[in-house]
Amino acid sequence: MKYFQYSDCETKNYFIFTLRQVGSWSGNVEDNAPGNRIKARVPSFQRGLVWEPQQIELLWDSIFRGFPIGSIVIIDRIKEQHDKSNPTHAKSEQTQESEVDTSHHILDGQQRCNAIAWGFVDPWKDGISNDVVLWLDLIPKSLLKNTTRKYLFRVATKAHPWGFHNGDEASILKVEQRKEFMGKVDNFKENFKKYDCEKLSYKFKEKYLSQNFNERPLPSLALPYYAEFPVPVFLLFRHFKEGKLDWDALAQEEWISFVESWAKEANKISDISKGEREIVESGLRKAEQCRLIALLVSNEGIENSIDNIEQIFQRLNGQGTPLDNEELIYSMIKAYWPEIEEIMNKLAKKPITDVRLVNLGIRIALTEESDQKIESQLTVDQIRKIFSKNPDKDIKDLEKRERIEKYFGSGELEKALIWIDESFLYEEKSRTYGLPAYLRSSIAWSSREVFAWLMLLAKRYQYISMSCEDKNTRRIIGLALVVHWFGIDKEKAINRLINESDLSSIKIADMNKNSDKRLVLVPLNITDLNEAFQLDENSSPEQLINWSSFWQGVVVRNKDGKEKKTDEQNESIGLFIEKLRQQQELLVYAQREYLEDAFKGFDPSNKLMWKGHNRPWDYDHILASEKLNGTGKGKREQLKFHEICKAWQQSIGNQVAVDFSFNRAAQDIDPIEKYKSVKIKGYNLKERGFDVFASDDELESFKLNLSDLQSKNDPLNPARSFVLANKKRLIKIYQEWYDNLQID
Template identity: 25%
Template sequence: MDKTFDLTDISDWQTNMESSPVTLPAIQRGFVWKPKQVEDLWDSIMRGYPIGSFLVSRNVDKFDLMDGQQRATTIFIAHYNPFDTNGLGKIWSLKIIPVLWIDIKPISKPDTSKYSFRLITNSHPWGYQSKENNKKLSVSDRRNALEIFREDEKNKSGYTTFSNSTVFPYDCTFPIPFCFFLKADDYDDVIKSIEDYLPDNIRTKEKKFSNKDDYLKLLKGDLKSQIEEILITTRKIKNKKINYDIIENETLNEEEKQDNPTLFIRLNSSGTALTGDDLIYSIYKSIFPDAKKLVEEINLNFIQPVQIISLATRITASKLDKNTFTRKMSVRDFQRRIKDDNFKSKLNNILSNKTFKELFQKAIDILSCKNNDQFIGEIPPILIKTFIKRNQELFLFFIYWLHINKEKDLTDEIKFKMTSKLFLFSWFNFKNEKLLWEEKINNTDFWEEPINEMMRWKNEYGIQLLLPPDMLREYYKQEHIVNKFKLQDEHRWGLDLNGVGEKIIEYYQEIKIKELENHISNEYFWKLINNLHSNRQLLLFVQREYINTEFTDFNNLEDLEDTDTPWDWDHIYPDSWHNGKHNINKGIKEWNNNIGNYRVLSLEQNRSENNNLSPAERLNSNSTQETSFIQKNDYKYWSKINEIIKDDKIDNHFNAITIRMINIYEKVWNELKIHDFIKR
């Protein structure tokens, strides 16, 4: 018996899943390779290098793929034609299929590669850098590629809604979709595919042609030999045989007697490693074959399936343990728990009925504040997703509280307070989730209670002590504070006890501690300012109207570990004006990465070539000021900055950034109604 597959066979496993002789068992994870790995594998295949064998097991009249999924999917990606998807059914694990191109005459490529493959994805629609194919394109390159893309009238929709058939790699010279070669019999077939499918406005960074017609002239002339040379190689590799080994039934029968899929774990150790939640998810799928479908139905595009399983296992454990806090499970913990029939049954039930999906949907609806009469606008999906990703303990507390209090009538006011508290905890460094669970999970009125006790809760890990914005503004208006930064005083970041500093200590004592030592007050103050200094989540919140308008479709969740945002974090005072330069006041360097100097700006709007426009030039229109959250009190200083600040005259820079930072904080304070949570 011939124990080999050729490349076309392997590609067909996914394009013809019903008739495919090889299937993907439930225990396997999704596709996780990064673009560099995809490109490198195809460079190896084209060079005739061995790529390893596949490991399968018999399953009635088919084979289950036990090892080799990443390579198999990479082979499929190269054969995938985004311009002709007729008959393409459900794919193993990819929701949005990347497209592989080849640069037929590259000016630059990775040092270890013979061929220059270029993978484009939904998050990186113009690919990565040609020389270092594990690095993103520069902002300038992405912006230039987007300008070319926008020339086509069909491409005026949202940044992330376009089809992968309308984009092309930018950092290259002469790119062609690699599937054109794999499906071609000769040179004429490749040219016909290019004529039929490539976008009319295709151009690349190297500017060797101006449009498709110009490109075709080159392909039919000077570049014909390059196409024919690649065709010679692709004809050879079409028949390349990849070996496979079979795990015999005796081995599998022995495995089935075990409580845990040890075989898969052992195989995994030599392939694409699974750890933690990923491995737990794979174990769960091996026990419950329908798990993947159930979990993906719950997904809602806000949370990864592996995280859903993690949350579900902890909710199940907490229910069995009378609402006690359950730490995130290790693989060993999960393997031990899943042996318990009661735990196994309840875990499967919670995932297989509608309750869990409805619980997730309810939580996300509350966090969005959509149609909530207590809040203006809507929380952008990216903020909700970031909250869930970074604060799984808080999110677990939230959904479990909703679960055990499902009969409680939740008014818009209570829902708004839920959202406010959760984002406050997230943005202001609450880290005491275990105590929160132990003392508050059964408290039906928790969301309406003041947060005073939870600021430095039990003397550690509570939410930061929050100052009223007016007090903070008054503090930074003081001349001696401005001078501290101007003169680069070593204590400039701490709390100066003179003047307004005394009011701040009195405020701390009023809301929290009657007798407060000065060094503790200094610690509270420094931590709050340090957090405000760099917390970009606050900026996303205050620019939410702009984000929701410009990026309504952006909800970044892909199977590839390949993420990006369709906007720049734009420095108002250009980073290039101080970065790498000598004799620049430290105050400029320290405050330039403050959120007061950042704004969210779409790639197509960020037209500042070489990032050299002055703040006065960047912010000179009312519409720009509105979308960038520039207020009159900070614009007063931005408008005076027309050139690089080379001496200690940093007053305008310091005032503009400090005032805007406090404006951002004030908007968060007012719109989340923080004052309602602090009892004085």
């Protein structure tokens, strides 16, 4: 089909592009279309990537089926704006690109354009991001049964190299499926040299074997879990000419040899039937014929008014994927002050995304030394007043902008982040009690008030790092985690701390005084916690039978299993224990030595890594839940102690944070062997703190199963033994945090 001549519509308010032309805007795709003088890029005030994997996959399914894919909105290049870094470029290439060839800026449709670009990008090309690969399964077979798709496009990301579920929702895979995938990675690596890989270049083999196979593989070095014969989409376009796919040329690509080797001869490109080939070629023809309409915003009257452009952007984006308030504020700031993005790009280490950091930084910049509380997050209207170039701006707004620009421009934000890391992060030889990097970032994600407090402390300490011996160092970490894990009104709790001159002497219970409601749940000391559970070796059958949940066992019933009167203090203890029993981050703190050593490359600032509560380790149950499953109504009456065992089976006392490689190796191994003899990365797990919270004898109690609870087998002793061993381990995990950080 003849390419559209742009000169034909110079006086009109729209342009029409091929998909390849849209892909060429990324700078990684060649486009030889005659008359192509348009280079549209994203202005710096645009938000980051927000499209979900299923949106990318379904967009390409629509393209291959000839469905309309909507339009985008562009404007002549905005002189006051820089170009946003391109998502297809590797991070090492994310310098400020030359903007001379940028002719237009994209006001609406950034995500659609990015999704299109991934279909033309070679993930093996130097300088290309390895965060995303777009595949097409050429032999989807039964995988398309429970979906509206005709084509099974597969998105794999750095966080999810195994891809996503094959349904329309593209949900994340289950833990068991991820383990299976990683097992295949291990097996493929071990047999790599045995496979018929003569078509693979030395560079390909070297890159594959140089991976750290204890971590996730790059998405370009493993095939999606739900796919029979996936091929990178850019390869299909490379060999599609004049309406036909050159299958012979495609078969010679080293990618194909890699796919065939991964499948262990289960599928070969020669196995693709004539009908399946026709379906692929039909989709490619429709993709080649697909056109994207770009509506052109007239510059008349708005070229020199960033206020109007910002308003247009907000209204356009209000119709698509909604921006949360932080994203909206950051976009507005970049519209009026584009240099902020360059400042953020230069930050060496980021515990969270730029969006969150900028919003926190603004609040700290506007908090005075004498203020009794941290400045609240600004509204959209307040940001517009502060950053707009209105000549009649209020003097107070001018002062606020100056303070914000000074805070960021002078490097105070970066100094604050460095201060937090140098003062509080775990160090193997010095600050052994410190925070694992994961917890530092979790605070920033889930408890922004707490992280803002740490940033304010950095400012008040004049960015001079706290020593390990400073009595306040442990105290600040402990207080931060108390509010993070057990805070009810975190903002008010933090504002109470701001007014304390001596943090080492503050009592956590005092934070609730003179307040009409509880601000934090007060951590119990070890003695009180042990007593609160009301469980010991003398616990009667009646008590254990009625201990159907933590709330029942702690709040509702006494040590005899009978109902008791509850009071405010007892309920407060119950609420605290409810939080405690499922606080998996206590495991992260207790196992900080192992996790910090095993996952040094984990990037907590990448929000994709957190999608679906994702992280590079798993929370493994010592006693698996299936060991206690399978009860019917008839059996349940015979299993008198089943409920208490199920309740404790789900607690952190029965969990360990372990990497996927351990979890794969440890399947079907009894608890003692699981934590005594399995070796990962050359060291014995027993030596790395896995069983420091349970002796071999105690681990014996975790070998419980349903038959042990049958009434004919005297179930009291195994049930009580499991519960007490679990309780003891939970308390030791808690004590590791409580004592190290001097919570009391």
